[in-house]
Amino acid sequence: MERHATINDVAKRAGVSITTVSRILNNKPDVAPATRQRVLEVIQELDYTPHTQAQNLAAGRSRSIALLYPSESMGFSEMEFEFFVGCAQVAAKAGFLFNLIVNSVTEHGLLNLFRGSQVDGVILMEIHLRDWRVELLRDHDYPFVLIGRCQDNTGLSFIDVDFEYGMMAACEHLFSLGHRHIGFINLTDSLREQDYGPAVRSFWGYERACARFQLPIIYRDSLPTIDALFAATGDLLDAHPDLTGLVTMHCGSLVGVLRAAQKRGLVVPDDLSVMGILTDQIAQLITPPLTAISFPAQAMGSRAMRMLIRKLRDETYQAKQITLKPPLVVRESTGPVRHK
Amino acid sequence: MERHATINDVAKRAGVSITTVSRILNNKPDVAPATRQRVLEVIQELDYTPHTQAQNLAAGRSRSIALLYPSESMGFSEMEFEFFVGCAQVAAKAGFLFNLIVNSVTEHGLLNLFRGSQVDGVILMEIHLRDWRVELLRDHDYPFVLIGRCQDNTGLSFIDVDFEYGMMAACEHLFSLGHRHIGFINLTDSLREQDYGPAVRSFWGYERACARFQLPIIYRDSLPTIDALFAATGDLLDAHPDLTGLVTMHCGSLVGVLRAAQKRGLVVPDDLSVMGILTDQIAQLITPPLTAISFPAQAMGSRAMRMLIRKLRDETYQAKQITLKPPLVVRESTGPVRHK
DNA sequence: TTGTATGCGTTATCAC
DNA sequence: GTGATAACGCATACAA
Numbered sequence A, B: 001m002e003r004h005a006t007i008n009d010v011a012k013r014a015g016v017s018i019t020t021v022s023r024i025l026n027n028k029p030d031v032a033p034a035t036r037q038r039v040l041e042v043i044q045e046l047d048y049t050p051h052t053q054a055q056n057l058a059a060g061r062s063r064s065i066a067l068l069y070p071s072e073s074m075g076f077s078e079m080e081f082e083f084f085v086g087c088a089q090v091a092a093k094a095g096f097l098f099n100l101i102v103n104s105v106t107e108h109g110l111l112n113l114f115r116g117s118q119v120d121g122v123i124l125m126e127i128h129l130r131d132w133r134v135e136l137l138r139d140h141d142y143p144f145v146l147i148g149r150c151q152d153n154t155g156l157s158f159i160d161v162d163f164e165y166g167m168m169a170a171c172e173h174l175f176s177l178g179h180r181h182i183g184f185i186n187l188t189d190s191l192r193e194q195d196y197g198p199a200v201r202s203f204w205g206y207e208r209a210c211a212r213f214q215l216p217i218i219y220r221d222s223l224p225t226i227d228a229l230f231a232a233t234g235d236l237l238d239a240h241p242d243l244t245g246l247v248t249m250h251c252g253s254l255v256g257v258l259r260a261a262q263k264r265g266l267v268v269p270d271d272l273s274v275m276g277i278l279t280d281q282i283a284q285l286i287t288p289p290l291t292a293i294s295f296p297a298q299a300m301g302s303r304a305m306r307m308l309i310r311k312l313r314d315e316t317y318q319a320k321q322i323t324l325k326p327p328l329v330v331r332e333s334t335g336p337v338r339h340k
Numbered sequence C: 001t002t003g004t005a006t007g008c009g010t011t012a013t014c015a016c
Numbered sequence D: 001g002t003g004a005t006a007a008c009g010c011a012t013a014c015a016a
Helices: A006-013 A016-023 A033-046 A050-059 A078-093 A108-114 A132-140 A164-178 A187-191 A197-211 A226-239 A250-261 A278-285 A297-313 B007-014 B018-025 B033-046 B052-059 B078-093 B107-115 B132-140 B163-176 B187-194 B197-213 B225-237 B251-265 B281-284 B297-313
Strands: A064-068 A096-103 A121-124 A144-147 A159-160 A182-187 A218-222 A247-248 A274-280 A292-294 A321-324 B062-068 B096-099 B121-124 B144-147 B157-160 B180-187 B218-222 B246-247 B273-278 B292-294 B321-324
Touching: A006 A016, A006 A033, A006 B033, A016 A033, A016 A247, A050 B052, A064 A078, A064 A297, A064 B096, A078 A096, A078 A278, A078 B078, A078 B096, A078 B197, A096 B062, A108 A132, A121 A132, A121 A297, A121 B297, A132 A144, A144 A297, A159 A297, A159 B225, A164 A197, A164 A274, A182 A197, A182 A226, A187 A321, A197 A247, A197 B132, A218 A226, A218 B007, A218 B132, A218 B197, A226 A247, A226 A250, A247 A250, A247 B225, A250 B007, A250 B096, A250 B281, A278 A292, A278 B251, A278 B273, A292 B018, B007 B033, B062 B078, B062 B297, B062 B321, B078 B096, B078 B297, B096 B281, B121 B297, B144 B297, B157 B187, B157 B297, B163 B180, B163 B273, B163 B292, B180 B197, B180 B225, B218 B225, B225 B246, B246 B251, B251 B273, B273 B281, B297 B321
Parallel strands: A064 A096, A064 A121, A121 A144, A144 A159, A159 A321, A182 A218, A182 A247, A247 A274, A274 A292, B062 B096, B062 B121, B121 B144, B144 B157, B157 B321, B180 B218, B180 B246, B246 B273, B273 B292
Antiparallel strands: A096 B096
């Protein structure tokens, strides 16, 4: 709470104008070496640092970027942590402040972030196929990047996981192990009907895999909680005793699947192979360590941030749309089918 | 990227001075109802919103708070996620921006956050018993709150978990189940020697419990990774075949403990009871669901943020030091001792 | 109750 | 090369 030296103090002490000091601070040309030297010394003496806030106001920017993550749906959120850290690391290295907004935002609130120069750009998470935030920001021509994507993505920058590919890859892995009755547990319909992209595309992937391998469609949906997945899995196993493989687009809560299997005396992977799509960290936490589609959350966060920052630096930067094909990591929850 | 109405535009259009507009924006008294009415209408018409950044510069504040979380040690970080969300929610409700800084910060960098009015206050995580950041901020009289605490906490505001109590409670739980040979796995010495508080105090708790119940001290330390805990546990079990209970201050990586037990044919909890200190989310993810000291991460985050905001609002606000006694939640990893 | 004038700490546009 | 001076958009002591 002390009073700090300002650019004025420096200018006076060095016997130059604030303009010159400003030039030196911003590494602009056209300043005599001797002058620069002297001013730098004074800056040292006075322990002066520029007032970021004032710099930003004058320059018409904020040097900060917000991540909008509506957190209503808190689950096993190691994944979100990785998103955050990925974003935050890149932002800091580029000299940006990173703010995290987890409350749901109103239209007014979102616009005000930009109008008040609180942020230079935002990254959106939990994108719906039709998302009012996207339309709003696009209409106003504010810089933003999506983690996830919409139905119509023309002109948008996003980074997303190819859920369709992921689910297909999971099915293919099980198929190659000899499984011919592969169940699928998706996110509950109510969310799919709200156009939640990953749920929709995951189902497509499962459908396509079944079509290609000529497998029966064995399907349930479930809320993303352990209990719900426990119930859904039980239901599915009871209805389809011939099931030997199970794929889900759920994350941590799929331990409910494992417990449902265990309750019925099924050993994973001997009697039932199980797969999901989750971060390596969480997959390793589960018993048995889960063969899974590896969700590259941190990489997505950092790449989204990089895209946004490039966009901010370069007005002409073209929208970039990245769809990552997540790798499959084999661990211990899948194995060759064993006919009963 | 449009040009927005300013307070000047509003003033002109309403035929008043900017002072009056400012008064109305800030809900100050002494403004005629009629005037207020008229100005508010103009604000509507022009779709005006105050420029937050300029407000902050003029008012000498930033209305934002940073959380400093040096993320070198990424583990199973659902816990950190909860800290973040706890902080972020409270900040947003109080009208503060929340920035997350995960990179390690230099002395200069930390000071500049304040000098440049980038933040009004900070919350520190990963506190060491002697922490240069604490001393620096205290010397400069900048507002901050700790999640965790130091050795000398005079005048500091912090919120912390009582690890000593937690470890004692864990031991007591096992003792009450009949266990008389309770091992302990702490964080590795190298970190303890760096004065990392939780490790130090956890060990105190274990020691005190052993003293009180007259138990032998059976102890190893380990890095917080699955592999390290697997190795440490194996080592401990081999050296002490009479071990029936195991307490650790580790979080997610304690699945290494469970796997070491499993490898030796020990069933948890029948042959070995295991406890840790972790969030409920992670405890439920583990198989078997873990009896654990429940780490109240989100509550700590929100309380820390509340403390800091009160401090910012009220200069006279006294330093508050909160040490939470985390509850013990019984799940399925502990049971009565079964003599071999 | 309202308005004037000054300040917040910079950057940027000119002249010189 | 360098320096006035005007923005940037708002808050606020003081005067009216």
